[in-house]
Amino acid sequence: MFxxxxxxxxxxxxxxxxxxxxxxxxxxxxxxxxxDLLLCVTAIPVTPWYALTKNWTFGALMCRLMPLSNSCSVFVTSWSLTAIAIDKFVHIMGPIRAPVSIGQASLVTAFIWVVSTMINIPYLMSYELVDGAYYVPNNTAPFCGLFCDEINWNGETPRRLYGSAVVLLQFVIPLTIITYCYTRILAKVASDMIIQNVQFRKSLSTAQREEATNRRKRVNYILIGMVIAFIGCWLPLTVVNVLKDFRLEPSFLLEQPFFWPLVAHVIAMSTVIWNPLLFFWLTKRKKAQTQTPRFSVSLNVFGTTISRINSMQRKSYNSTYNSAGTLNRESPNRNETPKSHLRNGLANTKNYLSVKTERLI
Incomplete structure (x- = not known):
């Protein structure tokens, strides 16, 4: 948690x-x-305490809010990762276009939160405090104290249908979309299509090509790492929940009804560590890139970064896309004439080209 x-x-x-x-x-x-912060202040401290004491001491309101908060966090996490994957896929596989605006990203984020909350509203109605004197889990011995459990379902069928729908919307569908998008992205990067589309490829030195290759490898590692982290963290808990919904628990789960779900929960909560680690790693690598020598060519598949800077040429001519997707030109000295240009499809550009759309993720 710390x-x-x-x-x-x-x-x-x-x-x-x-x-x-x-x-x-x-x-x-x-x-x-x-x-991740929401999970840190709710699920991470509450669930282990409940599992160890076998007594719910947080009140009836928290008994209803905790499942809602936890499930919403998983939904928002999975679909935020999906939104990142889709945005990268459209940006890389499609033609050059204006980047997604902050307003558009905020609308998508708000939509994810609203839909996630609506889908998980049944948890508010299904969870309730149960007196341990009348609660016999898995047909074993009764416990003393209070338990927070799903009891307000009209039979097993509605509960199983809802649980199956949650697994599909929370795990299967997002994972399928993420896997498809990243597989296509990695295939395009591996085939060297991005560099092949840059007409000055032949002018690159060995060091510049190696830099581009290393950058592509780093991107591959990050994309694969995000998918593995998502699967590794949430798959055990998802499997445990499905087995419980369909009453298919193996013997070790029946013998330890609190321990193994707690282990799966701890694995799921480890997701709060990986996101900041990835972020700090990306930030560190990006900061290092800004301190590299003056002549460099870099290609960022997260966004689009194509830059050429000649250390021997003090006179430069910069061209950048603004947020509307139009081409702005800015010269430090209008009387100076550049000596070379890049033929990359941008209209009537006979100068050094620098197209930069920087994105961390």
Missing amino acids: IGITGNGGVLIAFTKNRRLRSARNIFLLNLIIT
């Missing part, structure tokens, strides 16, 4: 203090940080 709060809190502070991080693409990352 690591999660410290790491995610540090990322949140970095977002609020560093205006360069306030991009549309990072809105989705900020969404992940917020859900």
Whole structure:
């Protein structure tokens, strides 16, 4: 919990203090940080205490709000990762276009939260405090105290249907979309299509090509790591919930009805550590890239970064896309004439080209 709060809190502070991080693409990352903090202050401290004491001491209201909060956090996390994957897929696989605005990303984020809350409203009605004197879990011995459990279902069928729908919407569908998008992205990067579309490829030195290759490898590692972290953290808890809904628990789950769900819960809660670690790693690598030598060519598949800077040429001519997607040109000296140009499809550009759309994620 301490690591999660410290790491995610540090990322949140970095977002609020560093205006360069306030991009549309990072809105989705900020969404992940917020859900991680929500888990840190609710599920992480409450669930282990409940499992160890075998007594719910947090009141009837928290008994209803905790499942809603936990499930909403999982929904928002999975669909925020899906939104990131879709945005990257459209940006990389499609033609060059204006980047997603902060307003658009905020609308998508709000939509994710609203839909996630609506889907999980049944938890408010199904969970209730049960007196341990009358509660016999798994047909064993009764316990003393209070338990927070799902009892307000009209039979097993509605509960199983709802549980199956939650698994599909919370895990299966997002994972399918994420896997498809990242597989297509990695295939395109591996085939070297991005660099092949840059007409000055032949002019690159060995060091510049190696830099581009290393950057693509780093992107591959990050994308694969995000998918593995998502699957590794949430799959055990998802499997446990499905087995409980359909009464298919193996013997070790029946013998230890609190221990193994707690283990699955701890694994799921470890997700609050991976997001800030990935963020800090990306920030560190990006900061290192800004301190590299003056002549560099870099290609960022998260966004689009194509830059050429000649250390021997003090006179430069910069062209950038504004938020509307139009081409702005700005020359430090209008009387100076550049000596070369890049033929990359941008209209009537006979100067050094620098197209930069920087995104952390």
